[in-house]
Amino acid sequence: MSEHRYADRVRSVEMSGIRKLFEAGGPDAINLGIGQPDFDTPDHIKMAAIAAIREGRTGYTPNAGIIELREAICEKLARENSLACRPEQILVTAGGSEALHLVMEALVDPGDRVLFTDPGFVSYAALATIAGGKPEGVGLDATLHIDVERAKEQMDGARIFVLNTPGNPTGAVESEESIRALVEYANDRKVTVVSDEVYEHFVYEKEHFSAARFGDDVITVNAASKTYAMTGWRVGYLAAPEDYIPEFLKVHQYAQACATSISQYAAVAAYTGDQEPVTRMRSEYRARRDLLYDGLTDLGFDFPRPEGAFYMFVPMGRNLIEKAIDAGVIIVPGSAFGSRAPEYARFSYATSPGNLSRAVERLGKLME
Numbered sequence: 001m002s003e004h005r006y007a008d009r010v011r012s013v014e015m016s017g018i019r020k021l022f023e024a025g026g027p028d029a030i031n032l033g034i035g036q037p038d039f040d041t042p043d044h045i046k047m048a049a050i051a052a053i054r055e056g057r058t059g060y061t062p063n064a065g066i067i068e069l070r071e072a073i074c075e076k077l078a079r080e081n082s083l084a085c086r087p088e089q090i091l092v093t094a095g096g097s098e099a100l101h102l103v104m105e106a107l108v109d110p111g112d113r114v115l116f117t118d119p120g121f122v123s124y125a126a127l128a129t130i131a132g133g134k135p136e137g138v139g140l141d142a143t144l145h146i147d148v149e150r151a152k153e154q155m156d157g158a159r160i161f162v163l164n165t166p167g168n169p170t171g172a173v174e175s176e177e178s179i180r181a182l183v184e185y186a187n188d189r190k191v192t193v194v195s196d197e198v199y200e201h202f203v204y205e206k207e208h209f210s211a212a213r214f215g216d217d218v219i220t221v222n223a224a225s226k227t228y229a230m231t232g233w234r235v236g237y238l239a240a241p242e243d244y245i246p247e248f249l250k251v252h253q254y255a256q257a258c259a260t261s262i263s264q265y266a267a268v269a270a271y272t273g274d275q276e277p278v279t280r281m282r283s284e285y286r287a288r289r290d291l292l293y294d295g296l297t298d299l300g301f302d303f304p305r306p307e308g309a310f311y312m313f314v315p316m317g318r319n320l321i322e323k324a325i326d327a328g329v330i331i332v333p334g335s336a337f338g339s340r341a342p343e344y345a346r347f348s349y350a351t352s353p354g355n356l357s358r359a360v361e362r363l364g365k366l367m368e
């Protein structure tokens with residue numbers, strides 16, 4: 001095998017510990033490792049994609065995305081997030097992932113500090129590093145919410161603060177008060193806030209607040225992926241103050257040209273069509289959360305009931321995490337999400353209630 005050379009920025013990044021779990025375990029394994037909806041994309045969205053194919057709407061689109069979709073996203077932001085914006089402020093991307101990537105590429109200079117929570121979504125540290133920046137974790141409090149005072153202490157001189165609520169891997173939903181305090185503090189110090197809201201519709205008791213309501217220098221990242229069970233369609237967007245868009249477009253047009261045309265037409269149907277499937281998925285996730293939470297707390301695990309997304313972050317100790325995975329209960333060790341929570345494991349409840357019950361039963365047997 002030949003030895004190739006790689007950029008240091010890239011070589012220092014590890015492959016995500018989660019992708020490896022896609023194929024983990026034997027035939028009898030119960031996979032609670034994967035962070036994607038187990039629902040099918042709603043039919044009216046599929047039909048819109050089929051129509052786009054049949055009608056030949058399959059060429060390149062404008063780099064920023066088709067105008068129908070950018071308008072639909074503005075209407076969605078007004079309706080659901082109390083945010084006023086114009087299509088010129090929207091850039092349609094290949095999922096939330098591309099939006100996060102191009103923001104880092106466009107804003108981060110070598111050595112710039114990029115803050116995000118630890119534990120947190122795996123991509124933030126990796127993308128900051130690939131962009132040449134310095135990733136820096138911010139600790140959570142005992143309830144797995146952002147420790148606002150600690151976050152403030154790290155804010156001075158940082159380039160970006162990534163806020164993710166509802167949070168992956170914790171399922172925590174931040175309060176209006178915390179979000180406002182973080183955004184105001186960050187923007188006062190010229191720290192750009194990147195607000196990752198991909199789980200906004202999966203909030204069970206509290207209310208979701210968009211960070212852009214509380215500051216002028218906030219970039220909202222979102223996607224059709226989780227909300228409409230469309231992870232494979234690769235369509236998402238960012239919404240930002242208008243002057244950002246031409247610079248972001250430089251990265252996007254050379255790396256991506258445009259998001260998939262067919263997926264963009266499907267996303268128009270998603271954002272403008274019947275929202276009942278979203279309501280149905282939310283209530284299903286909520287019931288599963290309660291099933292899994294009650295099962296795990298009955299076994300003696302002690303942690304607050306998560307308020308959103310479709311994850312549960314459970315303090316169970318490294319030994320038991322390993323034993324569980326060996327016994328075919330596929331969960332993700334906390335070490336995959338940073339350095340501060342190796343004793344925790346993430347359970348995804350985007351799977352059937354039957355699987356959740358069997359996983360709890362198997363864990364119970366292991367603990368006997």
Ligand code: PLP
Pocket residue numbers: 035094095096097098121164167168196198222223224225226231235236
């Ligand atoms: N942000 C968070 C917090 C996520 O958990 C994920 C996917 O797991 C993404 C962004 C990326 O989503 P997409 O599939 O739209 O790229």
